Amino acid sequence: MTTRYTFGGDEFIFVEISEEMSLDAFFKGTAITRELQRRDVPGIVDICPANASYQVRYDPDVIDPESLLALLKDIEAQTGDAELNIATRIIEIPVLYNDPWTHETLMRFRERHQDPESTDLEYAARINGKASVDDFIAAHAGSPWFVSMVGFVAGLPFMFQMVERARQLQVPKYVRPRTDTPKLTVGHGGCFGCIYSVRGAGGYQMFGVTPAPIFDPAQRLDYLRDFMVFFRPGDIVKFKPIDRAAYDEAVAAVEAGTFSLRVRDVNFSLESFLRDPDAYNRSLVEVLHAD
Structure with missing residues (x-):
């Protein structure tokens, strides 16, 4: 380079x-x-x-x-x-995949999609060679993601999947952008994942929603007390699939001001990761769940 x-x-x-x-x-x-x-x-x-x-x-x-x-x-x-080592954080982000809100939105904008006959998840599963939507979700949530930059709108993280390039999930953006995207949608465009921090226009495929606020000028939750924007470049994200009951419980906790995220400090070594990505990812997840 x-x-x-x-x-x-x-x-x-x-x-x-x-x-x-x-x-x-x-x-x-x-x-x-x-x-x-x-x-x-x-x-x-x-x-x-x-x-x-x-x-x-x-x-x-x-x-x-x-x-x-x-x-x-x-x-x-x-x-x-x-020297490509950094002190950073690994963060668990709960996601309700295949949720009703992004589904309603994507159905309103099917004429702007590459495949109007399928949902975003069905399309993403097919072009990535997955046998089912569940298999695609397992691949999406199965490995961590790096936050490579934050921007576009306040607090929106761009995330790069921590797997070998041949295994990276890739899905093109909509043919024409939508004029609406639900707040906290987990999206994907090209090789990048993202979380839409606010409601608004967008062109990434929509896979689900997280109950976790990632941008809040009022800074009501404990993990937003230091700064209204949660993510920063270098953060490592591990998605956790949840069901509707767990999602509703988390939303209630957000409204009560008691919701929090699982966050752990880690030292990341690019050399060690490249030597055995799967083993290194497992070690990161072990740190995340060590109590």
């Missing part, structure tokens, strides 16, 4: 680590941006990591652009393959 640096006007540097998404590119960008944040360099206004790139906003009256460029290249040089 050859990193490309581009100036955007007189306040931004855009850094493209790779032309395609990969765990290597993601972790390299994450390691660089975390180190840049740790150094707390005067003149840096904002650091925005993305899937295989990042952007830095700076104040040219405080830091010289060429000096910042040299600093970024120096941090990259110091971030070798052996």
Whole structure:
């Protein structure tokens, strides 16, 4: 991978680590941006990591652009393959798959879909070679996902499945975007999963809903007390299928202000993961459920 640096006007540097998404590119960008944040360099206004790139906003009256460029290249040089380790979190997100609300919505927009004769889950199962919707859901919830960036709307996480590329679930977006998507829909477009933090337009396939708020300016729940946006790049998500009764119970807890999420701190090693992804994923899930 050859990193490309581009100036955007007189306040931004855009850094493209790779032309395609990969765990290597993601972790390299994450390691660089975390180190840049740790150094707390005067003149840096904002650091925005993305899937295989990042952007830095700076104040040219405080830091010289060429000096910042040299600093970024120096941090990259110091971030070798052996350093692609991060301290992060693994989070369990409950999901009611095949729920009535996304089903009602997807049926209203079938004319915008590649296959108007099937549901989003049925279509996704078929094109991914799964024998049934249940098999597809098992594959979707069976392995963790990395939050590679947060954006599009406030708090929406883009997630990359932690399996070998040949096993990644891939589903194209709708032919034409919808004008409506239920709040907290678990969606999928291309190789990326997401959770729609608010109700609104969208084009990703819809697989289910989570009862867990991930964006709340009122910050009523314990896991949102530090910041109104829950997810951050580098988080690891493990979906947990739940039934309607468990979903309703969780929604009631949200309304009462007592709902919480299972969150555990972990140290992630890309080298160890690549050596045996399935075994490493099992070790992550063991940490999640260790009490």
